Amino acid sequence: MRETFEGSTDFTVGLEEEFALIDPETLLLVPRFDELRSAGQADPVLAGSIAGELISSEIEIRSGAGADAGDARRRQQEVRRRLFALARERGIALGSTGTHALSDYREQHIIDTEHYRRVEEGLKYVAWRNNTFSVHVHVGVRGADRAVRVCDRLRPVLPILLAVSANSPYTDGQDSGLHSGRSQTFTKSFPRCGVPDAFGGWAAWAEYVDLLVRTGSIVEFTQLWWSVRPHHDFGTVEVRICDAQTTAREADALAELIVACVRRAAAEVDAGETPPDLPGRLIEENVWRAIRYGLDGSLLDLEAERVEEFPADEVVDRLNAWTGADFVLPDRNGAQRQRALIDTGATPAEVYAECVRETQATYSEETVR
Secondary structure: OOHHHHOOOOEEEEEEEEEEEEOOOOOOOOHHHHHHHHHOOOOOHHHEEEOOOOOEEEEEEEEEOOHHHHHHHHHHHHHHHHHHHHHHHOOOEEOOOOEEOOHHHHOOEOOHOOOOOHHHHHHHHHOOOOOOOOOEEEEEEHHHHHHHHHHHHHHHHHHHHHHHHHOOOOOOOOOOOOOEEEHHHHOOOOOOOOOOOOOOOOOHHHHHHHHHOOOOOOOHHHHHHEEEEEOOOOEEEEEEEEOOOOOOHHHHHHHHHHHHHHHHHHHHHHHHOOOOOOOOHHHHHHHHHHHHHHHHHEEEEEEOOOOEEEEEEHHHHHHHHOOOOOOEEEEEEOOHHHHHHHHHOOOOOHHHHHHHHHHHHHOOOOOOO
């Protein structure tokens, strides 16, 4: 495991995006993953990019390792274009929100792979209930100790990224009152999930993983569903806290923002700066605020000398200042746009239909550049 990180290349980027498979007319989830995966085998790009993700009405696409964020984005744009075209040919629409607004989780089916059979057997209801969709960003970090310390530094950043990406007000076909129902359903239910402890270096991390394997708690490290983790197979830091994004522009900007955060964290580690010694209970307070209110509420400034609230809609400016980047996101994120429709009296079906329209218009028609 350590060797993978010692041979890794700094700041390569890989993207993973999860989409709902839906009936274009009813907008309900449809169990057609196997069909799409089989059809995709004839496409030289899709054959290596499609993956299953828990339920048969969900599909994941992966960019593979890009040299940087721009390269990964271009790779993923091509995969998206081909996937959306293939789905359209087969009468399948794709949705991209953190949860599905309409379908009953009890009507979905776990895909038949060894990994997900193990997940279902180990988690039962927790797995059945998890009809959620997200975006994961992998960033190459050379050095095992360095990768763990980058994860440590990112702990207080995770709730901020969740607030930016919040895009799932619906759970179980109703308005949950939350901005990220996905996080409440997944992050707050799965074991070994959410914001991890600070480990300080590879030895403590490896000792923890070995303990879990030795005691039969896990079989493989991917059963650590933390919102940030060192990925043993790829030699990356994987950020996993964000909801799926309704538009391609938002997904691309969010990925670049995450990469900038990882680069900044690595720079601080390289400079010998000590990550803020923050108890999990304070970071979790911000996670809850992000779940409940997203960008409409307030967060705690955990790195100030005295912890105070600040308006959550300042987070992009704060992240830009910290990373030195200049990212521009829409005035309202996905949850805010959905909530604006809810406030007008729109039904879940009407809100979700608008989301699907945005997704179809932006992911399938984008120009690869």
